Amino acid sequence: MPKPVIVTCAPTGGIHTPTMSPHLPVTPDEIATAAVEAAEAGAAIIHLHARNPETGKPDPRPELFQEFMPQIAAACDAFLNVSTGGGLGMTREERLRAAVATSPEMASLNVGSLNFGIFPMLGKYSRWKHAWEPEFLETTRDFVFKNTFTDLEYIVKELGQGHGTKFEFECYDLGHLYNLAWLIEQGWIEPPFFVQMVFGVLGGVGADLDNLLHMHTIAGKLFGDDYEWSVLAAGRHQMPFATQAAMLGGNLRVGLEDSLFIGRGELASSNAAQVRKIRGVVESLGHELATPSQARERLGLKGGDHVAF
Template identity: 60%
Template sequence: MAKIIISCAITGGIHTPTMSDALPQTPEQIAEESIAAAEAGAAIIHLHARVPEDGRPTGDPEVFARFLPVIKQRTDAVLNLTTGGSLTMPVQERLAAAVRFQPEVCSLNMGSMNFAIFPVAGRITEWKYPWEKDYVVNSDDYVFRNSFRDIAYMFETLGGMGTKFEHECYDLSHLYNLAHFVDRGLIEPPFFIQMVFGLLGGVGADPENLAFMKQTADRLFGKENFQWSVLAAGRHQMQFATQAALLGGHVRVGLEDSLYIERGKLATSNAQQVEKIRRILAELGHEPATPTEAREMLGLKGGDRTLI
């Protein structure tokens, strides 16, 4: 059966250190977690950065510079840099590391949306760092901005560097936004579409939604023109990844998306989640794609053509 690309999102910019001791915070922790995830079978490593002293999300290229070369030297994984950063960053800050390092892949949210985790605050009584509580509680007023102008700016800036995109689609409308940019000639196939489910503010984690998103993408782009993957937030992570594999899609796991390994049990590492989805894929008769195979499927430029 077809090889399946496993992506692993190492730390993200939405969870905070209080929520899990396993969430990597320092450049050294991010590097080690990334290397372990790659060794466990992840072909793509999706990366955010955090302020080492207190775990706040940061777009500072100097922080990225402390872990990107280490990961590149010790793995062959495809390095996928965020352009999402965090909910409170302006677009220029979110894009700064990608512009400097010109990676093979960048994530790109395909539209503006409400993006919230404030219900989590009610379950936490003590916070490790002063910034965390306000960041989480105030997410009921956050709008993750990616206007058509923002998205066009990212395509025009990074596309000229040969960087491809992980098009993160949190709702049906985001697929139509992607189709709009295809019609404008700003991007060309093959596309890599990451369908996102279960986040408050986005499409719900219902199997019918996954099927309809895939059918819509087939109709808009043609099956031969894109690769697709699924990530689901929190408790939906593994079941939706499994369903994606059954439908012929790729999968994403990692502590950015879920802090748990099973119901009520926190994951101890990103690699633990990669190992679990790899076991599930094996039971379904699939093998994980190597980084070389992932590059071929996604039409990537190769790690030697980045500035990492």
């Protein structure tokens, strides 16, 4: 029998801006509500960013995370995954502040540097809610998201060895799988490894099924039975790639961080709506969704009683 599918939901992220959807959670209460609703719909993991509640701009301050993480933990059993990607343009130290302060069961980690281009979205809007939004998008025309080998070593030692936090290793290209293999060879991280394959971001691997199949094959060669794999894809590719992941026996991620839509030209009214949609697909394929306790066991997490929120 196939293993139950672990569903991650990323409610807000640090990419989309408030102009793009009225449903994008911004305030701590909105983020908490979106996360709890997604968990109730079937998400076992909630991947978290914070935003300035006044402007909606990505914000690394730990005190903002502390305004919604305890609320979420008190209301559901899903476990919380704190981003170390933060917002584009943040320093490494800024990106790590929330995870270090909250000592979560899981944190995300982009396993390498890459061009991260979201400037094409500029052409889709003529009026903006906030002045920072078009400038934020335009800066990515000449921007590299930096995670060098020095950065990767620092982060896995600081959070992994220092806090017992496990990682959602975000792999935006084939080389990132080999970067992860190198980290493993150094003995700095222990299995099981949670590998999140990311498709459709300009600067990373394209959203082509052949790419998914090849990365899946290479990950199997590199990590054997020591890993769980998951798939996310940006924009219109979100649901098709999530479906393919489930069909191939993998796990998946949805949420307004990755796509603001639930269908062609139709904005998703909530994160929970996306979770419910992919749950219906997964169950129609004859699979079940993993519970948070099942996901914790498979990913080897330290448990919710060893966090700082």
